[in-house]
Structures are given as C-alpha cells and as structure tokens.
Amino acid sequence: MTNPSTEYPQTISLLSEEDYVEDGMTEAGRDLKRCADFFVALFCLIVFAPLFLICYIAVRREDDGPAIYKQERIGRYGLPFYIYKFRSMKLNAENDGPQLxxxxxxxxxxxxxxxxxxxxxxxxxxxYNVLIGDMAFIGPRPERKFYIDQIMQRDPRYQNLYQIRPGVTSYATLYNGYCDTIEKMLRRLDLDLYYLKHRSWWFDAKILFMTFINIVFGKKF
Structure with a gap:
C-alpha cells in the first residue's frame, strides 16, 4: 500500500494506517476517467448551449442579479476551487454567514x-468545472472548508476524499441526499469512503444511470 504521507503530504499525512482508505481505481483507470470526463463535458456544453442561454436569461430577468454563482469549495489534494452554478437564491441569501x-x-x-x-x-x-479538471462527473460532492473543519473534528477520515476529484453526482447523494445537518454529512462520509474504496468504471456507470433515472422521475435528492 502507498504511504499516504509520501503521496499526499499536505492532505492525509496525519491519517493513521487504520483510517487510510486506498483508492480502488487503478492509475490507468483514473487517467481514462479524466479523458472521458473531458470529452463528455465538452460535448454536453455544446449540446446544451441553448438550455444554458434560457436558464441564464431567466435568472437575470427575475432580479437583475448575476446569473452565475460561484463559491469556493475544497477539491482534490485539499486545494480550493470555485464551483459554478446558476444562482438560485436571492442576492442577500448568506448575509448572516454560511448556511446548509x-x-x-x-x-x-x-x-x-x-x-x-x-x-x-x-x-x-x-x-465547466468538469471540463477544466476541478471536478469529475462521479465523485464525492465538494464541500466548503467551513463545514469540512467541523466534520474533521468528529471524523478525520474525511481527508481520504482529497485523493480524488469531487463529482457532480455521487453514490452518497443517491442514498443520503443533500445534507442539511452535520450528522447527515457524517453519514454521507461513510458512503463516500465506500465509493472511494470500491470505485470502478462499472460502479461509476451504475451511479450515473441511477442519477439519470432519479432526475427523469423527479426524485428529490
């Protein structure tokens, strides 16, 4: 097993051998996954360009605020990046600080x-995050440092997730939903670590298929 303190000195070096979870995907599999993510993201950006425009105009027309919302999240190797979304909240939504x-x-x-x-x-x-390599289609959902610090106070195994790119959808999202409490985040962590240990092309395909089915049938997650 690779010594975590050698490969990820700034992220999981403090984990014990007992808490360390090794990535279940081979290096070749990771490289192929990144190539596939890039080309699929590029294809989707082209195909869905009209839908992007419709969403952009709709958000702008409602309150004249910016249509695209960016927020700092923590990604691979524990490095921060900006995640992009169409803005769904009012302009002053987090004036009182981060909320779940x-x-x-x-x-x-x-x-x-x-x-x-x-x-x-x-x-x-x-x-776009997938295209430039900040994210993958499948992987643990990226979180804000504000909440990661709280999670790691109770379970330092979160650092294992720094080995891989965060995802647009995840195994944990399918079975735990979006998290509005720290307790749910801790349950999500167990599912994310299971994914990390067992991830493969076949596992990713199943997650992607189930995500598509849930969206088509209107499941809230």
Whole structure:
C-alpha cells in the first residue's frame, strides 16, 4: 500500500494506517476517467448551449442579479476551487454567514431558482468545472472548508476524499441526499469512503444511470 504521507503530504499525512482508505481505481483507470470526463463535458456544453442561454436569461430577468454563482469549495489534494452554478437564491441569501442546503420552502430561493433546483438545472455550469479538471462527473460532492473543519473534528477520515476529484453526482447523494445537518454529512462520509474504496468504471456507470433515472422521475435528492 502507498504511504499516504509520501503521496499526499499536505492532505492525509496525519491519517493513521487504520483510517487510510486506498483508492480502488487503478492509475490507468483514473487517467481514462479524466479523458472521458473531458470529452463528455465538452460535448454536453455544446449540446446544451441553448438550455444554458434560457436558464441564464431567466435568472437575470427575475432580479437583475448575476446569473452565475460561484463559491469556493475544497477539491482534490485539499486545494480550493470555485464551483459554478446558476444562482438560485436571492442576492442577500448568506448575509448572516454560511448556511446548509436550502429546502424547497426556503424563502431565500427565488422563483426561478426553486424551479432550477427542483430539476437540477442549477448545476449545469458544473460542466465547466468538469471540463477544466476541478471536478469529475462521479465523485464525492465538494464541500466548503467551513463545514469540512467541523466534520474533521468528529471524523478525520474525511481527508481520504482529497485523493480524488469531487463529482457532480455521487453514490452518497443517491442514498443520503443533500445534507442539511452535520450528522447527515457524517453519514454521507461513510458512503463516500465506500465509493472511494470500491470505485470502478462499472460502479461509476451504475451511479450515473441511477442519477439519470432519479432526475427523469423527479426524485428529490
């Protein structure tokens, strides 16, 4: 087994051998996955360009605010990056500081934003994150440092997730949903670590298929 302190000195060097979870995908598999993500993201950006334009105009028309929302998240190797989404909340939504995922009756959501979220259209700009390599299609959902610090106070195994790119969708999202409490985040972590240990092309294909089915049938997650 690779010594985590050698390959990831700034991220998982403090993990014990007992807490370290090794990536289940081979290096060749990771390289092929990245190539596939790049070309599929490029294809989707071209095909869905009209839908991007419609969403952009709809968000802008509602309150004249910016259509694209960016927020710092923590990605591979524990490095920060900006995740992009269509803005679904009012301009002053987080004036009181970071808050966890809004429910559909959250009054911080705009009318257009509520529609975009219910159909997962707000996440379309993440195709750009996949294209440039900040994210993958399948992987643990990226989190803000504000919440990662709280999670790692209770379970330092979160550092294992720094081995791989975060994803647009994930195994944990399918079975744990979006997280609005730290307790749910800790349950999500167990599922993310299971994915990390067992991930493969076949596992990714199943997650992608189930995500598509859930979106088509309107499942909220």
């Amino acid at each position: 995922t809004a429910s559909e009756d959250d009054n911080r959501l705009t009318k257009v934003g509520r529609f975009l979220r219910s159909h997962h259209l707000d996440e379309l700009p993440q195709l």
